[in-house]
Amino acid sequence: MERVLSNELSLHVGERIHMAGWMHRIRKLGSGMVFVHLRDRAGICQIVVESPEAVASIDGLLVESVVEVEGTVVAEPQAAGGYELHDPAFTVLARVTEALPFPISKPVINAHLDTFLDHAMVGLRAPAKQAIFRLSAAAAHGFRSVLDAKGFTEIATPKILGTASESGANVFAIDYFGKKAFLAQSPQFYKQIMVGVFERVYEVAPVFRAEPHQTIRHLNEYVSMDAEMGFIKDHTTVMAMLTDVIRGILSSLADHCGRELELLKVDMPLAPEMFPTVYFPEAQEWIFEHHGEDCRNEPDLAPQHEKWLGEWAKQTFDSDFLFVTGYPMVKRPFYTAPNPADPRYSNSFDLLFRGTELVTGGQRLNSFEDYAAALEARGMTQEAVASYIETFRFGMPPHGGFAIGLERFVMQLTGLANLREAALFPRDMERLAP
Amino acid sequence: MERVLSNELSLHVGERIHMAGWMHRIRKLGSGMVFVHLRDRAGICQIVVESPEAVASIDGLLVESVVEVEGTVVAEPQAAGGYELHDPAFTVLARVTEALPFPISKPVINAHLDTFLDHAMVGLRAPAKQAIFRLSAAAAHGFRSVLDAKGFTEIATPKILGTASESGANVFAIDYFGKKAFLAQSPQFYKQIMVGVFERVYEVAPVFRAEPHQTIRHLNEYVSMDAEMGFIKDHTTVMAMLTDVIRGILSSLADHCGRELELLKVDMPLAPEMFPTVYFPEAQEWIFEHHGEDCRNEPDLAPQHEKWLGEWAKQTFDSDFLFVTGYPMVKRPFYTAPNPADPRYSNSFDLLFRGTELVTGGQRLNSFEDYAAALEARGMTQEAVASYIETFRFGMPPHGGFAIGLERFVMQLTGLANLREAALFPRDMERLAP
Numbered sequence: 001m002e003r004v005l006s007n008e009l010s011l012h013v014g015e016r017i018h019m020a021g022w023m024h025r026i027r028k029l030g031s032g033m034v035f036v037h038l039r040d041r042a043g044i045c046q047i048v049v050e051s052p053e054a055v056a057s058i059d060g061l062l063v064e065s066v067v068e069v070e071g072t073v074v075a076e077p078q079a080a081g082g083y084e085l086h087d088p089a090f091t092v093l094a095r096v097t098e099a100l101p102f103p104i105s106k107p108v109i110n111a112h113l114d115t116f117l118d119h120a121m122v123g124l125r126a127p128a129k130q131a132i133f134r135l136s137a138a139a140a141h142g143f144r145s146v147l148d149a150k151g152f153t154e155i156a157t158p159k160i161l162g163t164a165s166e167s168g169a170n171v172f173a174i175d176y177f178g179k180k181a182f183l184a185q186s187p188q189f190y191k192q193i194m195v196g197v198f199e200r201v202y203e204v205a206p207v208f209r210a211e212p213h214q215t216i217r218h219l220n221e222y223v224s225m226d227a228e229m230g231f232i233k234d235h236t237t238v239m240a241m242l243t244d245v246i247r248g249i250l251s252s253l254a255d256h257c258g259r260e261l262e263l264l265k266v267d268m269p270l271a272p273e274m275f276p277t278v279y280f281p282e283a284q285e286w287i288f289e290h291h292g293e294d295c296r297n298e299p300d301l302a303p304q305h306e307k308w309l310g311e312w313a314k315q316t317f318d319s320d321f322l323f324v325t326g327y328p329m330v331k332r333p334f335y336t337a338p339n340p341a342d343p344r345y346s347n348s349f350d351l352l353f354r355g356t357e358l359v360t361g362g363q364r365l366n367s368f369e370d371y372a373a374a375l376e377a378r379g380m381t382q383e384a385v386a387s388y389i390e391t392f393r394f395g396m397p398p399h400g401g402f403a404i405g406l407e408r409f410v411m412q413l414t415g416l417a418n419l420r421e422a423a424l425f426p427r428d429m430e431r432l433a434p
Numbered sequence: 435m436e437r438v439l440s441n442e443l444s445l446h447v448g449e450r451i452h453m454a455g456w457m458h459r460i461r462k463l464g465s466g467m468v469f470v471h472l473r474d475r476a477g478i479c480q481i482v483v484e485s486p487e488a489v490a491s492i493d494g495l496l497v498e499s500v501v502e503v504e505g506t507v508v509a510e511p512q513a514a515g516g517y518e519l520h521d522p523a524f525t526v527l528a529r530v531t532e533a534l535p536f537p538i539s540k541p542v543i544n545a546h547l548d549t550f551l552d553h554a555m556v557g558l559r560a561p562a563k564q565a566i567f568r569l570s571a572a573a574a575h576g577f578r579s580v581l582d583a584k585g586f587t588e589i590a591t592p593k594i595l596g597t598a599s600e601s602g603a604n605v606f607a608i609d610y611f612g613k614k615a616f617l618a619q620s621p622q623f624y625k626q627i628m629v630g631v632f633e634r635v636y637e638v639a640p641v642f643r644a645e646p647h648q649t650i651r652h653l654n655e656y657v658s659m660d661a662e663m664g665f666i667k668d669h670t671t672v673m674a675m676l677t678d679v680i681r682g683i684l685s686s687l688a689d690h691c692g693r694e695l696e697l698l699k700v701d702m703p704l705a706p707e708m709f710p711t712v713y714f715p716e717a718q719e720w721i722f723e724h725h726g727e728d729c730r731n732e733p734d735l736a737p738q739h740e741k742w743l744g745e746w747a748k749q750t751f752d753s754d755f756l757f758v759t760g761y762p763m764v765k766r767p768f769y770t771a772p773n774p775a776d777p778r779y780s781n782s783f784d785l786l787f788r789g790t791e792l793v794t795g796g797q798r799l800n801s802f803e804d805y806a807a808a809l810e811a812r813g814m815t816q817e818a819v820a821s822y823i824e825t826f827r828f829g830m831p832p833h834g835g836f837a838i839g840l841e842r843f844v845m846q847l848t849g850l851a852n853l854r855e856a857a858l859f860p861r862d863m864e865r866l867a868p
Contacts, residue, residue, distance in 0.1 A: 023829075040633065041585055041587075041632055041633035042585075064828045066829045066831045093800075093831050093832065094801060094826075094829045096828055098828070119824070121630065121821060121822075121824055122828045124628075124630075124631045125630060129631075130632065133631075133632075134587060134632075136590070137588040140590075141578075141582070141588065148575070153475075153568060153571050154574060154575065155567070155571070156570070156574075156640070156858065157859060158655055158858075158861055159642075160606075160654070160861050160866065161867075162866030162867040163867070172608050172610065173608070174608050175607045175608075176866065177644070183608070183617075190858070193868070194558075194858070196555065196556070196559060197567075198567075198568075199474065199475035200475060205640065206590070206593050206639065208594065212611060220594070221594050223590045231437065231454050366527075366528060387867050388555075388868070390555055390556070390868075393530070394532070394555075395456055395499050395528045396500065397500045397527050397528060398527065406590070423590075423592075424591060424592075424624070425591060425592045426592075427592055427594050432610065432613070432615055433597070433821050434627070434821030434822070434824075
C-alpha cells in the first residue's frame, strides 16, 4: 500500500491508508485510550488508539519511536489539520526506550543552547527547528533561481589553497601530504577569475574563517552565497543586482514557506524596490548629529552604529535594508576599486539587514597595472597571488560582486538570538561536534 | 544603450546596437579590413571592421582584449549565427598586449594538461572548456530539481570535524585553534542524522580525500552530490530513486544544454527506465566465464572488471548504466546493512556509468544495537562516533542513500581522458594552484 503523508489525509476520508513516521507526542487518557501525534516530513497528524490490542502494541514505546500504521481517515474538525486516523494497526520500525535529552514537542525548546547543540541530532527534529532549516534551504534555492534567470553560471571552486588567499590572516592551515595548505576564506579570487570565463557566476558553498573570537554573530565555518558579474558601470550595478536577489529570495520564501514563516512568527522584512543608500562619511555625520557619538575619523562602523542606521532606514524609508557605500579604502581588501571622485573612499558597500551587516560587496580593480600598484602600496608581493593576477593581464572587464552569509540572513529574518541556531551543526572555537 | 548579447542579433537587424565582450579572434585581411570575433556569455559573433578609423582604434590589441562596441546588425548567411555587426565603434575596456600562454580559439587546445591547468584562469575561456563546466552546473541543477520535486530538503553539513569520520584513513588534518581537526571525507554521518529530521535530504558540496595516489580518475577534493532517504524497503528503493535522478539529470541536460552537448559531441547515454542489475558474486562468475579471469574470491571489482561489465550491459541491455549490488560486507563501511538472506554480502550497490564506478550507495543499519555490534566487530569504539550513534537511540527508520561524484559524471558523459579536466581548479597530490 502506498504511503500517505500527513498533509494528504483530506484526499482519503473513509479510506484505510498506510502512514509512517515518528511518535511525536503520546498522550494517555484515564480511559486507557491513547492519542499519538505522528510526525512525518509533511507535518503532524493525530492517531486515536482505542482498542486494547492497539494500545498494547505501542505499550512501552517512548516518543521518537518510529512506526508504520494502517488506519482509517476520519474528518474531525477539532483535530489539528481537520483529520485524524482511527482504528490503527501499528508496526514498530524503531523502538525508543530512553527519554530524550530534552522534550522536542513543545513550541519552545527548554534547553540551554550548548545542551541543544550537543544533542542537535535529535533536537533538530523539533518542528520549530525544522522550520529554520527549511527556510535556509529555500533561501539558497531562491538565490540560485534568481541568478539562473539572469544568466549566471554556477561554479565550484577549490576550498584547499596553496597560499593563504586574500588577507593572509585568520586562515586554517592543513597538512596536505606533508605540505602546508590553507582552507579558503572565500571564493573571492576564483569568482573573479571566472568572470573572465562566464561573465556572471555564483557559488553557494562553505567558507572557513579562523577568527579567534566567540560572538553571537560569527561562526568559523558558514555557507557563503557568492556572486560576481562583469560589464558593470560601477558598484551601483552590483547593488541593483543584489536588490533583485534579496527581493527574489523573500518572494520565494513567501511563496513556498508559508507554514514555516507562520510557525516561526516571522515578520516579513520591508524590502522596497530600491533600498535606501547612505555614503559612509555621511552616515558618520548622521551618527554624530543624531546620537552624539563622533566616529567621523573611524575607518569602519561599529555594531551599534549599524543598529542606529538600521532604525533610521526603517523609520525614514520603510526599509529593513540599507546600503552603506564608500567604506574607506584602508579597511577594504587590495582588490577593491576606489571611488574615482575621492580615492580615499571605495566603490564598495555593505548591506545592512535590520541593522546588522548581511552582505559585503563592491566593484573590483580590473587592470593588471592597478593590481600591481595596489599590491605594492600594501607591501604585498605579486608572487603570493601570481595565478590570480595573471588573469588581469588577459582582459578583464569592469566587474564586481557580493557575498551573502546564509546563516546570517536566516538569523536576521527569523530573529534568532545567536547565529549558532541558524547552522545545523555550528563550528566555533570550542565546538567541533556533533 | 542596453547591451545586446551575441545570440540576440536576429532581434535587431538594421539597428544600431551596443555589445561588449572579449576579442576571441582577430583576423586581418590584406585589404586592411579586420574580422573580429566577439565572445560574450551567450556565444560568439563576427564584427566587420572596415573604416580606417575603426581599424586604427583596435590596432595593437591582442586577443582577449575586452571591448564595448556600437555597430549595425546585418543579416549575413555566411556568418556563424547568420548575423554580423558592421560599422563598429570600439571602446577598449581592457587592453591585452601579451600573447596567451596557448591559443584558446581553436576547437582543441594544443597544450599539455599541466600547462593548461597552470593557466586555467585563461584556458577555461575556450568555448569547449566553458561547455564542460556549463554541463557540470546543469547536472548539479538537475540533481537538485529532481530531488526538490520528490520532497527532499537541501542541507549544509560541516566540513570541519572533531574526529576523523567514517574510515579514519585518508583524512586531511587541520590546525583548529591549536586542536587537531579533520576535513570531511563525505557528509555520510550528517546526512543520516538528518534523515531523522527531514526524512529525505540532499547536499551538493565539496568533500576532501587525502588518498595518496595520482590516477586519472581521482581528485583530492571534489563535489559530491549526496542524497539520503528514510522509510525505504531496502537498497532497491534507493536504486529506484537514483535511477530517477540520473534520468532526470540527463533530460535536464538535453533540455537546457543543446549547444554544449553539440559542441562537445556528446553521445547521450542510454538510460532505460530500469537500469540492469547484477549481483556481485554473479558478476564475478560472469567475468570468470566470459573473460577467463578468476576474481571470485576477491572482495571488490577491479577497473578492468567494471569495464567488462559495462560493455556487457551496453550490448545486452542497451544501457550505459549498470547496478552492481551485494558488495561483500568486508569491503563496505560499518554502517552498511547486510543482505538478510546472506549476511556475507551487503544491501549496497555501485552504479557503473560506461564501465566506471559513478555512484556508491546502499541501505544503512538503523538500530542502535546493530551499530554497537558492527562497531565492536570492527574493533571500533563507540566513543569515536558518539554523536552519530546517539541518533540511533532515538528512532531511525530504515534508510539509505547514495553519492554521485559530479566531476566523475561529467568526465564519463563527455568522454574526458582525465578527471582533472572536469574540475575548474583541480586538487591532486602535486597541484594546489591556481
